[in-house]
Each structure stands twice: as C-alpha cells, then as structure tokens.
Amino acid sequence: xxxxxxxxxxxxxxxxxxxxxxxxxxxxxxxxxxxxxxxxxxxxxxxxxxxxxxxxxxxxxxxxxxxxxxxxxxxxxxxxxxxxxxxxxxxxxxxxxxxxxxxxxxxxxxxxxxxxxxxxxxxxxxxxxxxxxxxxxxxxxxxxxxxxxxxxxxxxxxxxxxxxxxxxxxxxxxxxxxxxxxxxxxxxxxxxxxxxxxxxxxxxxxxxxxxxxxxxxxxxxxxxxxxxxxxxxxxxxxxxxxxxxxxxxxxxxxxxxxxxxxxxxxxxxxxxxxxxxxxxxxxxxxxxxxxxxxxxxxxxxxxxxxxxxxxxxxxxxxxxxxxxxxxxxxxxxxxxxxxxxxxxxxxxxxxxxxxxxxxxxxxxxxx
Amino acid sequence: xxxxxxxxxxxxxxxxxxxxxxxxxxxxxxxxxxxxxxxxxxxxxxxxxxxxxxxxxxxxxxxxxxxxxxxxxxxxxxxxxxxxxxxxxxxxxxxxxxxxxxxxxxxxxxxxxxxxxxxxxxxxxxxxxxxxxxxxxxxxxxxxxxxxxxxxxxxxxxxxxxxxxxxxxxxxxxxxxxxxxxxxxxxxxxxxxxxxxxxxxxxxxxxxxxxxxxxxxxxxxxxxxxxxxxxxxxxxxxxxxxxxxxxxxxxxxxxxxxxxxxxxxxxxxxxxxxxxxxxxxxxxxxxxxxxxxxxxxxxxxxxxxxxxxxxxxxxxxxxxxxxxxxxxxxxxxxxxxxxxxxxxxxxxxxxxxxxxxxxxxxxxxxxxxxxxxxxxxxxxxxxxxxxxxxxxxxxxxxxxxxxxxxxxxxxxxxxxxxxxxxxxxxxxxxxxxxxxxxxxxxxxxxxxxxxxxxxxxxxxxxxxxxxxxxxxxxxxxxxxxxxxxxxxxxxxxxxxxxxxx
Numbered sequence: 001x002x003x004x005x006x007x008x009x010x011x012x013x014x015x016x017x018x019x020x021x022x023x024x025x026x027x028x029x030x031x032x033x034x035x036x037x038x039x040x041x042x043x044x045x046x047x048x049x050x051x052x053x054x055x056x057x058x059x060x061x062x063x064x065x066x067x068x069x070x071x072x073x074x075x076x077x078x079x080x081x082x083x084x085x086x087x088x089x090x091x092x093x094x095x096x097x098x099x100x101x102x103x104x105x106x107x108x109x110x111x112x113x114x115x116x117x118x119x120x121x122x123x124x125x126x127x128x129x130x131x132x133x134x135x136x137x138x139x140x141x142x143x144x145x146x147x148x149x150x151x152x153x154x155x156x157x158x159x160x161x162x163x164x165x166x167x168x169x170x171x172x173x174x175x176x177x178x179x180x181x182x183x184x185x186x187x188x189x190x191x192x193x194x195x196x197x198x199x200x201x202x203x204x205x206x207x208x209x210x211x212x213x214x215x216x217x218x219x220x221x222x223x224x225x226x227x228x229x230x231x232x233x234x235x236x237x238x239x240x241x242x243x244x245x246x247x248x249x250x251x252x253x254x255x256x257x258x259x260x261x262x263x264x265x266x267x268x269x270x271x272x273x274x275x276x277x278x279x280x281x282x283x284x285x286x287x288x289x290x291x292x293x294x295x296x297x298x299x300x301x302x303x304x305x306x307x308x309x310x311x312x313x314x315x316x317x318x319x320x321x322x323x324x325x326x327x328x329x330x331x332x333x334x335x336x337x338x339x340x341x342x343x344x345x346x347x348x349x350x351x352x353x354x355x356x357x358x359x360x361x362x363x364x365x366x367x
Numbered sequence: 368x369x370x371x372x373x374x375x376x377x378x379x380x381x382x383x384x385x386x387x388x389x390x391x392x393x394x395x396x397x398x399x400x401x402x403x404x405x406x407x408x409x410x411x412x413x414x415x416x417x418x419x420x421x422x423x424x425x426x427x428x429x430x431x432x433x434x435x436x437x438x439x440x441x442x443x444x445x446x447x448x449x450x451x452x453x454x455x456x457x458x459x460x461x462x463x464x465x466x467x468x469x470x471x472x473x474x475x476x477x478x479x480x481x482x483x484x485x486x487x488x489x490x491x492x493x494x495x496x497x498x499x500x501x502x503x504x505x506x507x508x509x510x511x512x513x514x515x516x517x518x519x520x521x522x523x524x525x526x527x528x529x530x531x532x533x534x535x536x537x538x539x540x541x542x543x544x545x546x547x548x549x550x551x552x553x554x555x556x557x558x559x560x561x562x563x564x565x566x567x568x569x570x571x572x573x574x575x576x577x578x579x580x581x582x583x584x585x586x587x588x589x590x591x592x593x594x595x596x597x598x599x600x601x602x603x604x605x606x607x608x609x610x611x612x613x614x615x616x617x618x619x620x621x622x623x624x625x626x627x628x629x630x631x632x633x634x635x636x637x638x639x640x641x642x643x644x645x646x647x648x649x650x651x652x653x654x655x656x657x658x659x660x661x662x663x664x665x666x667x668x669x670x671x672x673x674x675x676x677x678x679x680x681x682x683x684x685x686x687x688x689x690x691x692x693x694x695x696x697x698x699x700x701x702x703x704x705x706x707x708x709x710x711x712x713x714x715x716x717x718x719x720x721x722x723x724x725x726x727x728x729x730x731x732x733x734x735x736x737x738x739x740x741x742x743x744x745x746x747x748x749x750x751x752x753x754x755x756x757x758x759x760x761x762x763x764x765x766x767x768x769x770x771x772x773x774x775x776x777x778x779x780x781x782x783x784x785x786x787x788x789x790x791x792x793x794x795x796x797x798x799x800x801x802x803x804x805x806x807x808x809x810x811x812x813x814x815x816x817x818x819x820x821x822x823x824x825x826x827x828x829x830x831x832x833x834x835x836x837x838x839x840x841x842x843x844x845x846x847x848x849x850x851x852x853x854x855x856x857x858x859x860x861x862x863x864x865x866x867x868x
Binding site for chain 1: 691692694695697698803804805806807808809810813814816817820821828830833834835836
C-alpha cells in the first residue's frame with residue numbers, strides 16, 4: 001500500500017475521538033434513554049468496556065502486522081478467498097453506515113433548521129464535502145479535524161454550562177427502575193452504535209508514523225475513555241434536564257441548546273450549536289468514506305486508491321434518497337438491526353483474524 | 368536564441384582596437400545613449416584608447432576616464448600622456464591587476480557589452496586583448512523614506528527603495544553576521560534584472576532552502592519586473608485566493624523574518640521584499656506587535672482575528688440570519704430590522720450584492736484615480752453608498768452598516784494580499800448563505816478550511832501551528848506572548864534547536 005502519507009499518534013487519536021464522538025454525541029442519548037431509562041450511563045460504561053476490548057484487538061493485530069491494513073492481514077492470515085468473503089459484507093456495511101450518517105444529518109436539518117429545503121440538496125452537499133475531504137487524504141483530515149473537534153467540544157461544554165439552571169438532579173433517581181435488563185438492552189444499542197464501529201480503524205491505524213508507535217496505544221485508549229466520559233456526561237445532563245422526556249426528543253444536545261437564555265440577548269442559539277454538532281457527524285462521515293474507499297481499493301488491488309471515492313459517494317447519495325420512506329423506519333434500523341449487522345460484518349471478522357493469529361503465533365513459538 | 372547571439376557568445380576581445388570598435392558599434396547600432404570617446408596617448412600620441420559607456424546610466428562627471436584608469440598605475444607618477452607606452456599599461460594591469468575596488472579586467476567581448484549596459488565604463492587599449500571596466504552606475508532613485516504602505520507608530524520608519532544595493536545595505540546594517548547569506552542571479556534575456564535572495568544560515572530549514580533553490584531555477588529565464596512575478600512562478604497553487612508569500616517594504620520586518628528562518632527575495636527596480644514561505648497565521652501579525660506592550664499587542668491580535676471573520680463573512684452571516692434564522696436575532700432588534708427593510712424591493716442577498724459591489728467599485732476607483740480627483744470619489748461614494756441609497760430604498764440602513772463594517776474590517780488587516788483573498792471569498796459565501804442559510808455557511812467554511820489545510824507554501828503546511836496543531840507555538844498566533852518567552856522560541860526555533868531534537 002502507498003505509505004507516503006502519515007500522521008502522528010496524537011492526530012490518530014484525535015481522528016479516533018472525532019469518529020467515535022462525532023455523530024454519537026447528538027444521536028445516542030435519545031434511543032439509549034428510551035431503552036435503558038435512567039440507567040443509560042451504566043449501559044454506556046458496559047459498551048465502552050466492550051469497545052476497549054475491540055480496540056485492544058485491533059491494536060494487537062497492528063503490532064503483529066505492522067504497516068498492514070485489515071484487508072492486508074486478513075489476506076495473509078485467512079487467504080484470499082476467505083478475505084473476499086469477509087470483506088464483501090464489511091464494505092457493504094460501511095457504505096450503509098456512511099449513508100446512515102448522511103441520512104442522519106439530513107434528518108436533523110429537515111426537522112429543525114431547513115424544513116423546506118429538499119433532502120437531496122442537503123445530502124448531496126454533505127456528501128460532496130465529505131468526498132472532497134476524504135480525497136484530500138488522511139493528513140489533511142487529521143489536521144482539519146483537530147480544529148473542528150476542539151470547536152465541537154467547546155460548544156458542547158458551553159451548552160452544558162449554560163443550561164445548568166435547568167438541571168434537576170432528582171430526575172436521576174431511581175437509577176435502575178426496571179432492574180438490569182433494560183441496561184443490558186441499552187448496552188446492546190450503544191455497542192452497535194458507536195462502539196462496534198471502531199473496527200473501521202483497523203483500516204486507518206497503519207497510517208501512523210513508525211517512529212511514533214509506542215504512544216499510540218496510550219493515546220487511543222485515552223481517546224476512547226474521553227469519548228465514553230463525554231457521552232455519559234451528555235446522557236446524564238439530558239436526563240437531568242428533561243427527565244422522562246429525554247427519550248422522546250431526538251438530538252439531545254440540540255434540544256438542550258434550545259433552552260438557553262442569557263439576558264434576552266443570547267437565546268435560541270440552537271442553530272449555531274446544531275451546526276457545530278453536525279460538523280461532528282461530517283467528520284465521522286468523512287472517515288467512514290475514507291475507509292470504505294481504502295478497503296475497496298485494496299480488495300480490488302487498484303493502483304490509484306482515490307479513483308473510487310466519487311463513485312462510492314454517488315452510490316451513497318442514491319442510497320440515502322431511496323432507502324427509507326419514513327424517519328421511524330430509519331430509527332428502528334439504527335437501534336434494533338444495526339448492532340446485529342455490525343456484530344456480523346465488523347466484529348466477527350476481526351475476532352476471527354485475532355483468534356487465528358493467536359493460534360498461529362502459539363504454534364510458531366512452540367517447539 | 369538568435370544565431371547572432373551565439374556568434375557574439377564567447378568571442379574574445381581582439382588585440383586590434385579598430386576591430387573592437389567596429390564590433391561594438393555594430394552591437395550598439397541605433398543606441399543613441401552609448402558614447403564612444405577616443406583618446407590618444409603614448410610617445411607622439413600614436414596609441415589610441417577607446418572608452419565606451421552608456422551616458423544615461425553613468426555618473427555625469429566630466430572626467431577623463433583614461434586618466435582615471437591610469438591613476439591605477441600607482442607605482443608610477445602619472446605623467447604626461449606622451450610618457451606612457453602601451454606595454455607599460457598592459458604589463459601593469461596584466462601583472463598587478465587593478466587596485467581600484469570597482470574596476471576589473473575583462474576578456475570576453477560579450478562581457479564588455481554587458482558591462483556597458485550595466486553602467487560600467489569600458490576602456491579598450493590598442494595592442495591589448497583585454498579591456499578595463501570601471502563601475503560608475505548612477506541611476507536616479509528615491510532616497511530611503513518613510514514606509515507608505517506599512518506605516519507604524521512605534522519602531523523604525525525607513526522603507527526599502529527601488530535600488531537593490533541600497534536595500535541589501537539596509538538589511539545588512541541590521542544583521543551584522545556572516546550567517547546572513549545573499550545570493551544573486553540575473554534573470555531574463557532583455558531586462559537582465561538582478562534577483563537577490565537572502566537567508567540566515569542555521570535559522571533556515573536546509574530542506575526548505577533546497578526546495579526554494581530548485582524552484583527559483585526556472586525563474587532565471589523569465590523577464591522579472593516585480594517581486595510578485597517570482598511569487599507566481601514559484602508558488603504552490605496559483606488558483607488559490609489565499610496569498611502564499613508575504614510582502615514587506617520595511618527592513619525591520621524582513622530582518623525579523625530572516626531570524627525566523629524565512630527566505631527573502633528582492634528584485635532590482637522594486638521596493639517590495641518577498642518573504643517566503645508565508646504562513647496563514649503570519650498574515651495577522653504586524654511588526655508593531657513586537658514593539659508594543661504585550662497585553663495591548665495581544666488584544667490587537669484578537670481584534671484582527673475578529674476583523675478577519677467580519678471581513679470574510681459578515682454579509683453572508685447577515686443574509687443567513689435575516690432569511691433563515693431570524694429567531695437568533697433578539698426580538699427587539701429583529702423588529703427594528705424588519706421595520707427599516709419596509710419598502711425595499713430586493714431580498715437581503717440582492718441588496719447585499721448590490722451594496723458590496725458598489726463598495727468594491729469605489730475601492731478600486733479610489734486606488735486608480737489620479738490623486739487630485741481622489742477626494743471626489745470619497746464624496747460621491749459616501750453619498751451613493753450611504754444616505755442616498757437608503758432614501759432611494761435600494762438598501763436598508765442595517766445593510767449599509769454591514770457593508771461598511773465589512774470594508775473597515777478588511778482594511779484593518781495588516782497584509783493587503785490577505786484582504787484581497789477575503790474580498791474574493793465573500794461572494795461565494797454570500798451565495799451559499801442565501802441558498803442554504805447556516806448550513807450553506809457551514810459547507811462554505813468547511814470547504815475553505817479544507818482548502819487551507821491542503822494548501823502549502825514552499826512545501827510547508829499553510830495552516831502550520833494551527834493545523835498540524837502545535838500548541839506550544841500558539842504563543843505568537845492569537846496573542847503575542849511577552850518577548851521574554853517569545854524570543855526563546857518559536858522565533859529563532861532553528862537557532863535554538865538542540866542537536867538530536
């Protein structure tokens with residue numbers, strides 16, 4: 001693979017944090033509280049723990065196969081035929097994932113800021129921007145996303161601080177009104193979105209500079225931890241503000257921003273906040289598109305690994321336009337079906353490769 | 368290249384004076400400003416010497432050039448012209464060389480021609496296959512005066528002029544070290560412009576310097592009239608609206624850039640000094656930031672940053688707010704805006720387009736008009752863009768405020784080239800804001816940011832210190848840290864780099 005472009009481990013961790021937090025911070029609180037109620041934070045901790053295990057997996061594989069992407073080492077470990085068999089659903093799912101993120105952005109605008117604008121206008125512009133960014137390469141992405149991520153976090157914390165007068169800590173109790181079952185259900189949802197998706201980074205990790213290897217693990221785990229903490233913070237805040245209503249309203253942080261009033265001058269700032277949150281989704285979409293393009297190029301052994309970018313973007317655009325007729329359909333897909341799809345398409349191959357590697361490694365080291 | 372040129376190339380000076388005379392007269396046919404003076408000397412005045420010079424370039428002194436040449440025979444008393452034989456002269460110059468600092472001996476004929484054109488006085492002697500040449504260039508040029516384009520309150524006031532030698536002198540006087548290197552080459556076949564580039568060894572990044580030298584190679588064939596020609600020839604992206612190199616006409620700014628590890632380029636005949644690479648954040652700093660007290664300088668920096676965003680996006684933000692997100696405007700203000708817009712036939716976008724366009728025309732007219740008529744523009748401009756436009760219901764007062772503020776904000780940026788970039792970017796942003804509101808603005812900003820991240824100046828990332836983010840170097844971006852901290856790094860960062868770092 002073409003290794004001209006490299007990023008350092010701090011940038012990689014930032015990309016990772018942007019990817020994990022990006023659209024999750026807007027979308028996860030509502031379905032999660034719907035499933036797990038007040039125990040949503042515990043679901044997140046469980047899912048985050050599972051995410052740590054997966055991250056450990058891909059970091060282990062990266063150490064065993066330095067400079068290789070998931071497709072590369074899958075070929076080495078499982079052979080070409082098996083790789084195609086496993087990569088086919090992987091690529092399809094990532095395309096699906098990209099379309100979902102774009103649909104989500106479109107849904108956000110359709111329901112809040114640009115109610116009369118047709119969805120194809122929003123979708124095509126977002127996809128065009130994402131495709132141009134992904135085409136610019138991982139270096140440009142890493143540089144750009146650091147600035148965007150910091151500004152996104154700035155706005156999130158600003159909202160959480162300004163919305164403080166509306167906090168009702170008593171809404172947090174009882175913590176587990178219906179026992180542990182809903183919490184497990186919540187963990188299942190949160191595992192599918194966003195934690196199982198971190199497998200995509202098995203494709204991106206080889207871009208880290210060789211000289212900067214040793215700190216990568218530390219940074220990546222810290223990024224995942226920061227991601228978990230910020231999601232938990234947002235979930236807790238939205239429960240504290242809205243109580244039982246938290247599960248009813250989509251786009252929690254955005255809804256929180258609606259409540260802000262400072263001296264009659266700063267009010268209804270949700271458009272500004274909403275836009276900065278959408279930037280998070282855009283970052284995630286870009287990384288996803290980058291991964292699917294890279295995976296497909298490597299699978300087809302293409303020389304020019306950017307040639308597929310725009311065709312893939314176009315396919316996704318069409319998908320976003322025809323996939324769902326109603327928003328409820330989409331929501332159901334994401335909460336109920338998505339964890340299952342990711343488990344099959346993302347988690348299963350990586351676990352298989354890890355298992356084979358471990359067994360082979362043991363065999364190799366034996367007498 | 369014409370066959371004529373090749374014929375002249377590498378021709379040695381003949382020892383026959385009349386051959387030389389014919390040849391040089393042929394080269395300078397129809398050039399009225401080339402003067403030939405023939406002197407006779409030697410016993411019984413049988414020997415001749417030919418003095419050629421370009422009278423429009425040389426010092427206008429009534430001087431016997433041959434005599435001054437012969438003054439070089441310091442070992443001898445220069446006696447009467449009859450007492451000197453050509454053998455003596457040739458021997459002396461052949462063996463001792465010349466002692467006057469601005470004189471030298473040339474052997475090539477085309478070198479002689481070149482020297483005449485560069486303001487030298489060239490002297491041919493008969494029976495000698497060499498020629499003497501004396502530097503005596505004198506072209507009227509401005510004296511060093513106050514900087515017109517970059518005035519400051521505090522700090523040195525001198526500025527560079529059209530004379531390259533003087534400019535280098537101004538820099539050298541401030542940078543008295545042998546590490547300050549200046550290299551020079553002649554560009555073009557006709558203008559023969561002198562192009563000089565300087566750098567501070569140990570401060571400059573050697574890789575960057577090598578890259579610069581590789582790019583400057585292709586400049587050598589072109590006719591260079593201004594430093595900006597070089598910019599366009601060596602820059603990374605020609606179609607980007609953003610300037611990738613900085614200009615200054617202040618020697619102190621140039622020296623600060625040299626200390627910072629930059630390469631500077633100067634061209635004879637123009638006062639502008641190009642500083643490369645120019646990074647985005649540097650366009651926000653002015654030399655005065657370092658002369659003012661740190662708190663004030665930092666506040667000014669922040670103000671410029673706000674001014675940058677106003678100049679870039681204020682009209683488009685106004686359009687987006689008033690057409691798509693009126694709820695963001697406080698109610699009372701919103702009512703006031705709606706009230707003043709009463710009776711205006713255009714949507715906010717068209718209104719803004721008209722007013723910004725008016726303003727651009729005025730700005731251009733203000734620059735190009737002859738100075739005596741200049742004040743007429745400001746009077747008419749104030750009327751057109753101000754009161755009359757409001758009364759004629761073409762624009763609302765708030766739009767006039769928006770456009771005026773945008774203009775003022777763009778003037779408050781220290782680098783004119785960045786202002787030009789912002790003026791270009793305004794219009795697409797306005798169109799995006801008018802069609803998609805805040806979302807359009809977001810797309811516009813993202814694409815701009817993407818472009819800036821991908822942009823490189825002389826191979827260096829343009830958004831450097833912001834992206835890739837180097838938090839420790841941010842002390843000279845949004846704020847100007849106290850010099851106590853600043854002078855250790857990032858200025859002089861290569862100088863202070865420890866080995867192995």
